[in-house]
Amino acid sequence: MRPAxxxxxxxxxxEEQRFRAVLFSELGNKVADQGWARFPAYTPEDRRRLVAVAHRLTAYWGQQVFVEAEDQTRVRLCLAGYEALPEASPGSRP
Structure with missing residues (x-):
């Protein structure tokens, strides 16, 4: 383990306000483009921050942005209908 x-x-x-503004913009653009976005969340604070960003996006768009923990280190923000990530991308063969 490294000291840093x-x-x-x-x-x-x-700094927190600026970071949340960047997340709002970057993740919001990605969710708007593809219906979902994934972001690392290593700490409880990271997860709280992403939940707050999802709430801001919900208020801004007037459409629910859901927050899902994919595992212990990743969180997914998504619009309704994008809750379950497909195993294969559209158009790919099984």
């Missing part, structure tokens, strides 16, 4: 990975410095209020 053991500790993390909390973001200041301003």
């Amino acid at each position: 990975e053991c500790t993390s410095t909390p973001l200041t209020d301003e």
